[in-house]
Amino acid sequence: MLIPIFQILYYLVFFVMFLMSIFIIFHIVFYSYSFLSRLLMLAIFVPVAGVLLFTNLVLFTAINLRQLFAGIL
Numbered sequence: 001m002l003i004p005i006f007q008i009l010y011y012l013v014f015f016v017m018f019l020m021s022i023f024i025i026f027h028i029v030f031y032s033y034s035f036l037s038r039l040l041m042l043a044i045f046v047p048v049a050g051v052l053l054f055t056n057l058v059l060f061t062a063i064n065l066r067q068l069f070a071g072i073l
Contacts, residue, residue: 002072003065010060014053021049 028045032038 002069006065006069014057014060017056018053021053024049 024045025042028038028041032041
């Protein structure tokens with residue numbers, strides 16, 4: 001029962017991180033000083049945030065939670 005709870009909590013945190021990324025992108029797009037700064041910040045933020053979220057998800061799903069929590073369960 002502990003493993004599904006842990007997975008749900010992780011996916012909830014992951015979803016919140018995704019929403020925060022969308023929030024940051026929104027502010028970059030609508031509150032940039034100039035077109036060049038908007039383009040530069042989006043060119044930096046979007047790939048970096050995408051890679052970080054993707055690797056975080058891949059690494060979490062690669063963890064064998066049953067083996068990790070074997071001593072607790």
